[in-house]
Amino acid sequence: MATRFVGERIKRREDLSLLTGRATFIDDIVLPRMVHGAVLRSPHASARIHSIQTAAALALAGVHAVLTSEQLGDANSDMPLLNDDPGFIYPRTHRALAAGEVRFVGEAVAFVVADSRYVCEDALALIEVEYEVREPAVDVIAAAATGAPLVHDDTESNIACRTVNESGNTARAFEDAEVIIREVLRPERGAAQPIETRGVVADYETKTGRLTVWDTTQVPVGARTVLAEKLAMPEADITVIAPDVGGGFGVKIMLVYPEELLVPFAARMLGRPVKWIEDRQEHFLGSNHERLMVHEVTLAATRDGRLLGLSDTFYYDSGAYCPYGPINAICCQGILPGPYKIPNLRTEYLAVYTNTPIVSPYRGAGQPHGAFVMETMMNRLAGELEMDPVEVRRRNLVSPADCPYDAGTVFQNDTPLIHQDCDYPAELEKLLEALDYDAVLRTLPGLRDVGVYRGIAVAFYVEGTGIAPYEGVEVRVEPTGFVHVATGYPAQGQGHHTALAQVVAEALTVDLEQVRVQSGRTDAFAWGVGTLSSRSAVIGGTAAVLASARVRKKALELAATQLEAAVDDLELVSGCVQVKGVPGHSITLGELAAQSNPINSLEPGVEPGLRATEYHRPEGAEFSSGIHGAIVDVDIETGVPTIQKYVVVHDCGNMINPAIVEGQVLGGTAQGIGGAFYEKLVFNDQGQLLTTTFMDYLLPTAMEIPEIEIHHLDRPSTRNPLGVKGVGEGGAIGAPAVCAAAVEAALQPFGARCNAVPLSPSDILAMINNAKIG
């Protein structure tokens, strides 16, 4: 059946205001009598606070308040634990302001409110804190060892959580194996660094007791719940609004960051609006990271390259607190097998506290680490067997005939990784064709003879998307004929409003311009989880389809009486319900909406209005997949890698809007390339973050990111009406693995082993130098 909107490259409705400077980002919000806030942050990674002197700061002209944990009182209780894990030993969450202890450089110690941010910063310099500095635990392996300085005094070790997952019997598999490969791999991620930092504006109306909070959060509904608890206020008196948000990528999800509580608290205390805008330097310290995992991996296989077992024990740097639970570790081990059949699997992760900023998901949430581990091991196996890396993969791929195939691991929300609605062999073949793989391979020796060291590599990924618990969408037809759509999850650039409008307009046969969408504000829709884990199209899209279907059904039922026809004889065309084949005999959706006003009629058991709200709670998750291919040259005199060609073949099922999908793949891949070659958070041994500016932490520019060729291979999901599978993170998941592999392939004559990402030119040149010596 032909579609009008779904599947089309519809221009985004979000763009006009963004292009003309008329958008409303958090710092664009200006309220009468508004004052500004700034956070005093700990300069030490581990210290006891003996005293905080605020008198001098308070005396500065223009300063309205200085808050410490004392002033917060009960509001300064521990933040909720978002993801429990049966393996938790010491779950520890953070508070809004440090109370007696600081555990990472950047931890919030006090909050200043003044007439301007400029005066705030003057005041911060006047606050005197007496710290008793202690030895921090910084490196994840050192922190896990017995006798390491404790990040939390009330624990006996820094190992926060230890969880083992097993399927089959790896011990036996390793006994019988003809080939055993052992590696220690160190994939590191970095920081999301959206171009817009975080911010909060709060307005507390003293007369009514109503609080409105504008917040750059990806999870406004959850934020409201936490605020209500901490501020001891009814949820009904709080509205949380995510305005236009300049990128999220996971870092804008917390329930909640300190400032999300401090700002409303201060607004209520002062009886005037308060604004806090994070600056870039504090974003590096005060917003979450995703960091290092150290994987000790053993792979067992037969001589002809068939996988027998995989065992992976890994240390996961959690930062100083674990409010998100060890979610990145959970996601990492959940998709670790990728598209391969591995009959025996064992993973063990140890989430470790370190005196560094909190670790939480950044686009991919541990899955880039997982893909790096699996794909590197496959390449090592190929090397050991002197087999082409592509052939080794072919021999182990789950194929459509095997589906549904239980991979043996469990992803977040207790979702088993079950391969279905997928075709990994087809993805591989499509990639090889796009790369002209065999032809390129043949050119490599000749190129080496003239000093060109080129490598070609592929890297698969399977990612969990569309995860539970749920989202809801309301679809409401107005008497005006406009269709109002509302949902709880907000956008940070993904074009949700456009995508939802496409889905609803299609379902109700109206023009796109008739559909108006509101999202991410609790006064428009108060239920939802949020925008994360590549789930909006899957879950929100499905809820929109279900709600639209119910509206359509109700419209037909209402019209049946009017038109004196049976429901089965009616159809919805161009926003009108008509008798099939009789266009003249019809009634518009708007007219039906007017009639369903209780002023006109109210049938018992029938809800007024032409509207429906549907919630979708998926069973488990969807699993998208893809394969990245890269051709990389390495300058062996300088270690500088140059990507010559980059291809992505991906399968996200059906696409609501291909332009939006491609944008997500391109953007994700760029962040993945950043993580492969450029982005590294560096701490010294005292826990000081040395990379706190854009000159130190290197985001790739248009000169570092190549043209990326995308091929869509769409095997629609059979588990939701749109057939979509989620696409936001995939690009970031495959890129570090393929970039490292291509460099390793280019440097094969030197026997280079890329066991870690990111790879700097000096890392690469060191491999070349060592080979020449050794």
Place this chain on the structure above:
Amino acid sequence: MKPAQFLYRDPVTVAEALNLLAEHGEDARLLAGGQSLVPMLNFRLVQPAVIIDLNGIEELGNIQVTGDWFKIGSMARQAAVESHREIIRGWPLLVDALRHVAHPPIRNRGTIGGSLAHNDPAAELPAVMIALRAHMILQSATAQRTVPAESFFVSPLETALAPDELLVAIEAPVPDSSAGWGFAEISRRHGDFALAAAAVQLIPGDTARAPGARIVVTGVAERPLRVSEAENILCEGAWSAARDKAIRAAVETAVEPFEDLHAPGWYRQQAAGVMAARACQDALMRGADFAAQRDKKPGAVA
């Protein structure tokens, strides 16, 4: 990241600026292009009591090219120099190096003099000025003096400028129109500071003197380094693999590399050698006459 308080002064003549400098001394900072200073103000890494804004002193922005010399006012914008027709013709090394400095919006405000007076050890312009045999013209309320580029750059962020002196202009002779030049840089991203860079300017000989060269490396030491030994090797014979290797070794020996987040010392050392060799090769390719002259008259360096 907002600056701390300061007093703001915007003189319109050099004399006025110098009086302010004399009055405020170390309490004052000169604001040229602002592309280095304002970030430091925003981070509160510096908190001067007084900012002396030089952008209103029109005479400092002049670019003069007369016959065999250029004289660039210290406040000339990098972008203006980069697009100046005669500078492009006469000093292609300078123009090429400028294209490695950050990005156009930075060069639209950044000044030649500001970058030189700031003297970041990984900046491109200081090395290029040494390669071009430039002189810095320094002015105080009482005197004017000329300092050759080679002596101007002392240590990171420190130059020969006295606290009461202003860099007013940079002068350099125009290299012979057939002179070869080369510039090679390694940086982490396009536009970033150099991990290592080399500026090479060949100086063709004439009846009075033998051909010579200037090879200057940056990013690898406390200040840009002229590597005389490499210059001798370049001038002593035809290009060969052995000579290439010798130039690299000479540069590696000469540099005292520092280590930072972006690269360890050994990397900068090795990369400096590679950049110097590549820049020399480019220079030789561009300066067709040079080889002929050199082979006729081996001898002293210019």
Place this chain on the structure above:
Amino acid sequence: MNGERRTVRTIINGEPFEREIEVRLLASDFIRHEAGLTGTHVGCEHGVCGACTILLDGAPVRSCLLLAVQLSSHNVETVEGLESAQNLHPLQQSFWEKHGLQCGYCTPGILMTMKAFLAENPNPSTAEIRTVLAGHLCRCTGYQQIVESVVEAAERMAQLPDGKA
């Protein structure tokens, strides 16, 4: 406030604008909060991300690295001045057509740089576009659709009567 104050007298998008401010006020904050033109965004306050880029006397510069007082007697152009009363600027139209933005936060700075760039380079190659675009950080798009948008804008502008918007 105790800081030294000056009056800024400048022209923004063709309109004179005057305000007395503290001398340490950054131009980016002046444009956004004194002049109320919030289309220019702040991303880093150290000149690297490019989100704050405006045109000063026609040349792209970082407004976060200018003091507000330095705007006096100069012409400032921001994204709000790009469109005409009747039409979007070809760059805005092309970015819309070619999905050249996602969150839109870095976009105004890029539009201003590209406006100046296309005025000098009406027929740029993608390599030249990428070199100039390298002065702007984007986390959402991976740059490719931005490059395509600029290519299309150049084509659009070439078809206009006087070759410019």
